[in-house]
Amino acid sequence: MDYALQDGTAKKILVAWFSFTLNGGIGRFIHLARVLKPFGHQVQFCSLVDDTETPWPELKGQILTLNEALKEQWDAVMIPGAGESAERLAKLNLLRQKNFGIRVQHILNDPSLYARFEKANYALDPHIVVINNEHWELKHLRKLRGEAFHYLIGAVDTERFFPHPFRNVPTKDQPIRIGALGAKNLSILLEAFQHLGDNFELHLFGPLDQTAGEALLALARQGRAKYWGPLFGEALAQFYHQIDLFVSVETRAGWCNAAAEAMACGVPCVASRHGTLSFARHMHTALVLEKISAQAVVDAVNRLVSDASLWKGLACRGARKMRAFSWHHYASQLLQIVFQPRINSYFRIPEYGLFGKWDPELRLMGLKPLMEKAEGCSVLDLGAAEGVIAAWFARHGARIIHGFEMVPDRIPVARRLLSQFDLQSLEYHQAAIGRWSDFLKQFQPVLLDRYDIVLFLGLYHHLNPAHRKDVLRGALERARRWFAIRTPRHLVEADKLIELITGNGFRLIAEEDSKPEENMGWLGIFERNETNYSEKVHVNEAKR
Structure with a gap:
């Protein structure tokens, strides 16, 4: 098995924790260090509280203090758990310094310890979250931070633990x-x-x-x-x-x-x-x-x-069965997960290299009535992520798709996904939509005056409270026929969003609250009342 990465360089990985006691979480990384060492990769250990004593024979005299770790440059830093006090877990923010490299959180227990893992997650702010078991579902991950979420199951030392050739079946008359x-x-x-x-x-x-x-x-x-x-x-x-x-x-x-x-x-x-x-x-x-x-x-x-x-x-x-869970396989997969090119993903579509925490099918819930109206339409998608929702509107016959997304990594993915459709006009750009006037100034040459459908999904609650109503009004002004918004229910009520939208010439035609475990909030679909907006935009209105 080839452990060398694409560029052929050995990597230097730090496992940072507080105390290195006897538990499976620590043992996991001792195995990792042993397996990777022959291939030139280094796995070292550091105590964030300078507790360098340990019962592990392999770690005697090998645990770095925090100051020692700070003096070196690391390719990645990994944390092995969450079994510590909230005060200690807060210290994980020390690992955000650039010399520690890519930050990786390992989830090694089941969701019953979610609160601890969440505290560790918020303190570390990891680039990557790696889950080693199937007890965690995507719904458990949706409030956690991370650019990519991977399941990597296992492992076991199949070179040391294998069947004894002379094992006998016990009988009732023997111990x-x-x-x-x-x-x-x-x-x-x-x-x-x-x-x-x-x-x-x-x-x-x-x-x-x-x-x-x-x-x-x-x-x-x-x-x-x-x-x-x-x-x-x-x-x-x-x-x-x-x-x-x-x-x-x-x-x-x-x-x-x-x-x-x-x-x-x-x-x-x-x-x-x-x-x-x-x-x-x-x-x-x-x-x-x-x-x-x-x-x-x-x-x-x-x-x-x-x-x-x-x-x-x-x-x-x-x-x-256990032969499939070797440490060789685990270590190889972990190196690929951590050091392969990474997309800051919203959706989870592994075949596109997307390892986010949202199933596309879930985010499409409630939008079917609007997709059924998409034939021949123009669509403006604000906060468009990797273009997955826009692609579904294209599948239903939309002819113009203009999408804007803040995270740069997602733009090429969206363009690739949408390029499979025969669209009259496709525009997909990286954009911060925090101030509507700035957004218009930058993209006026691209934007149409009106779009048949404007999607404002999962965006409102991420905007600055001082400006988000202005952004919402600007988006409403661009909607010729239909407008869809998804945001937490408490903001719908606190900001009186239904009243704001209906006060701008729309009527609510469909709404849906997600289940608490889905964590998607409220979806509202609106149709414009004014008849002078009723004609669909023609394809020759598209600007490039």
């Missing part, structure tokens, strides 16, 4: 060793062991849930529990090879490293959906717990150990 994490919902497992046979043993590793206390000690005194402590590398692989099955009862996770590693080792897994969405398929690669409870664990474990065919099938198919 059956169940592996699990020591800090993840341990009380459920301890309760389950009260209902499992005496030949079942609980083997734990990693940080230990200190609340387990007496229940764990009682099990240990029976010879049915063993705590292995923190495990790394080959010792961890040996742990998986010594257990008969693995149980994960996590209630909050993005990517469950332990379940992934166990499955890669050919160990059958009983797992909750948390952290395993991408690889645990019920009865195919794992037994998936619909409900996390002691009884559910007992039922799944008993089912697995009583069916040798099921045990073998899950072990084989699970190990095969």
